[in-house]
Amino acid sequence: QKEVEQDPGPLSVPEGAIVSLNCTYSNSAFQYFMWYRQYSRKGPELLMYTYSSGNKEDGRFTAQVDKSSKYISLFIRDSQPSDSATYLCAKYNFNKFYFGSGTKLNVKP
Amino acid sequence: GAVVSQHPSRVICKSGTSVKIECRSLDFQATTMFWYRQFPKKSLMLMATSNEGSKATYEQGVEKDKFLINHASLTLSTLTVTSAHPEDSSFYICSARSSLNTEAFFGQGTRLTVV
Numbered sequence: 559q560k561e562v563e564q565d566p567g568p569l570s571v572p573e574g575a576i577v578s579l580n581c582t583y584s585n586s587a588f589q590y591f592m593w594y595r596q597y598s599r600k601g602p603e604l605l606m607y608t609y610s611s612g613n614k615e616d617g618r619f620t621a622q623v624d625k626s627s628k629y630i631s632l633f634i635r636d637s638q639p640s641d642s643a644t645y646l647c648a649k650y651n652f653n654k655f656y657f658g659s660g661t662k663l664n665v666k667p
Numbered sequence: 668g669a670v671v672s673q674h675p676s677r678v679i680c681k682s683g684t685s686v687k688i689e690c691r692s693l694d695f696q697a698t699t700m701f702w703y704r705q706f707p708k709k710s711l712m713l714m715a716t717s718n719e720g721s722k723a724t725y726e727q728g729v730e731k732d733k734f735l736i737n738h739a740s741l742t743l744s745t746l747t748v749t750s751a752h753p754e755d756s757s758f759y760i761c762s763a764r765s766s767l768n769t770e771a772f773f774g775q776g777t778r779l780t781v782v
Contacts, residue, residue, distance in 0.1 A: 590769045601673065601760050601773035602711075609769075646710065650769055653699060655762075659710040 561585060564647055564658025573667050577634040581647035581658045584628065589651035591623055593632045596644045596660065605645075606632065637665045669695045671763050673774025680751055680781055688746045688777045690761030696741040697763035701771065702734070705758045717744055751781040 564581045571577055579593075590609045594602035606621035608614045614621045622631040630647055644660040670693040680686050690700060699718050703711040715731075717723035717738035725731045733755075735747040744763070748755055758778055764771040 592770055594773070599758070599776070599778065601671075601762075601776040604770055604772060607770045650771075653716065655701065655713070655771060657711045662708075 561656035562647060562649055562658040565661055566659050568662040568664060570664045570666060571637055573637060573639060573665055575637050575665070577632075577637050577641070577663060577665075579632040579634075579645050579647070579661050579663070581630045582628055583630065583649050583656075585651075589649045591621070591630050592648045592650065592655075593619075593621055593630075594646040594648060594657075595641075596646060598643075602646055634663075637663075639665045639667050641665050669693075669763075669765075669772045671697075671761065671772045671774045673761050673777055675777060676775055677778045678780070680779070682752055682781055683750055685747055685749045686751055686779060688748075688759055688761070688779075690744045690746070690763065690774050692742050692763045692765075692772075695763075695765045695767075697744070698741065698766040699764050699771075700738055700744040701762045701764075702736060702744075702746050703760045703762070705760060705776075711760065714746075748779065751779070753781045755779065756781045 562583045593606045596602040608621050611623050611625045618635045620633040642665050644662045646660045647658040672691045674689045702714045714729045715723040715725045719741050723736035738744040760776040762771040762773045
């Protein structure tokens with residue numbers, strides 16, 4: 559079983575839609591969770607970072623962690639064409655990062 | 668967020684030659700650096716982890732004699748692909764984190780093409 563599982567998509571939504579990106583993870587050892595955004599042919603960019611269960615909000619982005627079900631989500635409100643990218647979820651523990659396979663998002667104007 | 672600069676962004680080399688990729692943390696001390704390889708439409712594949720002043724720890728299946736990693740200072744790590752072959756063509760990305768934070772920041776990536 560992979561440490562982090564992520565639906566690869568692609569996910570296509572109209573501009574202004576609410577986007578929900580999801581990952582599940584295994585191994586409940588002490589760990590942190592992150593969401594990265596990667597544009598084509600670029601390195602990933604850190605969007606959100608959280609440790610505890612619950613929600614963390616930053617502008618149009620909300621990261622949610624449910625440790626009881628081992629589920630992490632990223633919500634994007636009022637999605638824009640510039641949000642079109644691949645989104646990677648990741649968890650960190652013991653000096654190692656585990657990445658999901660990435661979900662490709664396309665926001666249509 | 669913190670800035671990690673990776674250079675070059677793109678390189679083409681002849682088969683059999685060596686290529687060096689640099690990864691620099693510009694505004695923080697990177698006690699740990701990670702090197703990844705990414706195939707088209709695939710996720711990041713960790714190649715090795717390096718701590719400043721120590722030998723790199725390579726993931727299973729990664730040839731340490733082929734992919735030489737040096738992390739000699741708190742702001743610089745290098746990956747040298749030795750005797751490159753066309754199958755080494757890929758997108759290589761570094762990331763760095765400090766001992767003060769958990770999150771890692773990525774460089775822009777290097778597109779290596781071996782002809």
